[in-house]
Structure formats: structure tokens, C-alpha cells
Amino acid sequence: MQLRRFLSKTSYYSLINETNKKRCQELLLSKPNLSKSYKNSAVLVPLCIVNDELSLLFTVRTHHLPTHKGQVSFPGGKVDDSDNKDPIKTALREAKEEVGINESDVDVWGTMFRLPxxxxxxxxxxxxxxxxxxxxxxxxxxxGEVAKVFTVTLSELSRHARYTIWKERSIALPVYNCPGKDKVWGFTAMVTHLALKLVTPDLYKFDLP
Incomplete structure (x- = not known):
């Protein structure tokens, strides 16, 4: 069991390399297209090394925010004029404002396709x-915006990936209920699922029905 965990830990850690970055960038958008029909927002999906394990960073929104109160999320917010209509600048700005991550500390791989x-x-x-x-x-x-910050290793997310049915539209959505962690669900879970499919296709085997 310990050997299996060590091999899994090593495999995920090794995903942060130039070869995998280049592969991912071929599937990502270098210049995101803003929607003309919707209000544009951006979130940073932060891969990070915590205790030598590749992880994702999540936040929990405070209960006095106007929307998505108390929900698990990624750092992010609305694209405003100061961002020059660039979602990447928005995501980095919001990460700095919400959790203090400096732009210079982030290696941006690219932007995933926008989601409604x-x-x-x-x-x-x-x-x-x-x-x-x-x-x-x-x-x-x-x-004022963030009640809690936590991380979950990619290996945990992979082991505890499940799905639920959104009754309103009969759509299967991912959910991650990792022991000792806040449940990741809704929009954030969908982004997590897509990010894992992108970054670690050989290790993340979960598929939605």
C-alpha cells in the first residue's frame, strides 16, 4: 500500500514539466475569446505542490458575499476595464486580491474554453x-471575501471522483467528497474535472455517464 501511494505521488508530481505543459498548451487557448452575450468572468485554477504532492487550491467564499455564499470556488471574479479584456489578467488579479498569490509566482499554462x-x-x-x-x-x-483556503491532492481527487444528477436538467455533474475536505461540487467541480482530464489523462480515469 505504501509503495502504491509512493508511486502515485511520484507520478502526479512528475506532471509538472515542460513536455506536459506543451501538450496541455496545444489544447488550451492562448487568447481567450470574450463572450458578447454574457458577462465575462475568470478564475485561476491553481496547481501547486503541497508537502511534495501535486494539488489544487480551492477557496470557500464568505457568507456575506452577494452571490455563491459559502461555496467552494477558485479565486476569480469579473473581467473589468483594468484587465484590458484579458481573462488571464483577471484571474491573476483576483488571486492576488483574494489569497495573496503574486502574478510573478504563477506559471500560466493557458485558458480553458469558457463555460456558461x-x-x-x-x-x-x-x-x-x-x-x-x-x-x-x-x-x-x-x-472579507474568503472564509477558508484548502488544497486537495490530485491523487485524492482522482480516488474520490463521483457524480450526481442535476434534477433540473437531468445532467450528470462531477462531485469530489474527499475525507476531511470540503465537498467540491457544482461549477467548481466541473472545472476541476476538466482540468484533471487535461493535465493528467493517463492517471485520472473518471468519466461522466
Whole structure:
């Protein structure tokens, strides 16, 4: 069991390399197209090394925000004029504002295809890798927007991937209920699923029905 865990840990860690980055970038958008029909937002999907394991960073929104109160999310927000209509700039700016991650500390791999969301939003997930190992205690969390920051290893996400049926539209959606972690569901779970499919296709074997 320990050997299997070590091999899994090593396999995921090794995904952060130039070869995999180039492969992913061939499937990502270098210049995202903003939606003309929806309000554009962007989120940073932050891959990071925590305790020598490749992980994803998530936030939990505070309960006094106007939308998505108390929900698990990625750092992000609306594309505004200061971002020059660039979702990548939006994602990096919001990551700095929400959890104190500096733009210079993120290696941006590219932007995933925009996804429709509630409230008339089109959200652009930006895949980025933190250049240095992450210590959660070193983050400068904006407690006005973020109630909690946590990470989940890619190996955990892969082991605990399940799905639920959205009754309103009879659509299968991923859900990640990892022991000791907040449940990742909804839009954030869908982005997580797509990111795992992109970054680790040989190790993440979960498919939606």
C-alpha cells in the first residue's frame, strides 16, 4: 500500500514539466475569446505542490458575499476595464486580491474554453502552476471575501471522483467528497474535472455517464 501511494505521488508530481505543459498548451487557448452575450468572468485554477504532492487550491467564499455564499470556488471574479479584456489578467488579479498569490509566482499554462454559468456569466478558467511549493500559512487571505483556503491532492481527487444528477436538467455533474475536505461540487467541480482530464489523462480515469 505504501509503495502504491509512493508511486502515485511520484507520478502526479512528475506532471509538472515542460513536455506536459506543451501538450496541455496545444489544447488550451492562448487568447481567450470574450463572450458578447454574457458577462465575462475568470478564475485561476491553481496547481501547486503541497508537502511534495501535486494539488489544487480551492477557496470557500464568505457568507456575506452577494452571490455563491459559502461555496467552494477558485479565486476569480469579473473581467473589468483594468484587465484590458484579458481573462488571464483577471484571474491573476483576483488571486492576488483574494489569497495573496503574486502574478510573478504563477506559471500560466493557458485558458480553458469558457463555460456558461448562472446569473448570465461566461467564466474563463485559467490554468496556472505555482512556481514554488505552497505553504497555506504564508497566504494573505482577504477575509472579507474568503472564509477558508484548502488544497486537495490530485491523487485524492482522482480516488474520490463521483457524480450526481442535476434534477433540473437531468445532467450528470462531477462531485469530489474527499475525507476531511470540503465537498467540491457544482461549477467548481466541473472545472476541476476538466482540468484533471487535461493535465493528467493517463492517471485520472473518471468519466461522466
Amino acid at each position: 454559468a448562472r446569473h448570465g456569466m461566461a467564466i474563463h478558467p485559467v490554468l496556472g502552476v505555482l512556481k514554488n511549493p505552497l505553504n497555506l500559512d504564508s497566504l494573505s487571505v482577504n477575509t
